[in-house]
Amino acid sequence: MDLVHLLGINVREARQGKHLTQEALALEAEMKRSYLSELEAGKRNPSVRALGRLAKALGVEAADLLRPMKEAEPNKSTKSGI
Numbered sequence: 001m002d003l004v005h006l007l008g009i010n011v012r013e014a015r016q017g018k019h020l021t022q023e024a025l026a027l028e029a030e031m032k033r034s035y036l037s038e039l040e041a042g043k044r045n046p047s048v049r050a051l052g053r054l055a056k057a058l059g060v061e062a063a064d065l066l067r068p069m070k071e072a073e074p075n076k077s078t079k080s081g082i
Contacts, residue, residue: 003066005042007051010065012040014058028057 015025022040026033030053038044039054046054048062055062 001068002042004045006068007046007065008040008042008044010067010069011036011054011058013069014060014065015040018058025054025057029053 015022020028022033022036026036029036029050031050035044039046039050051062051065055065058065
């Protein structure tokens with residue numbers, strides 16, 4: 001999957017998980033709502049600074065926004081019974 005598209009998906013899922021509107025997140029991250037909307041749609045490639053502001057506003061690490069969400073969560077079915 002394209003990294004820009006993955007970032008957009010992760011930002012949207014994190015935002016919705018915190019019950020934030022695009023407007024509220026954009027205000028907290030100091031960016032325009034239209035920019036955030038395009039970012040979530042995978043149409044914008046944010047700067048490192050913008051990524052950092054988004055991560056801070058969402059309460060996550062910037063790296064977490066760049067990896068598939070399933071990788072960020074441990075898979076309980078593959079753990080050994082030790």
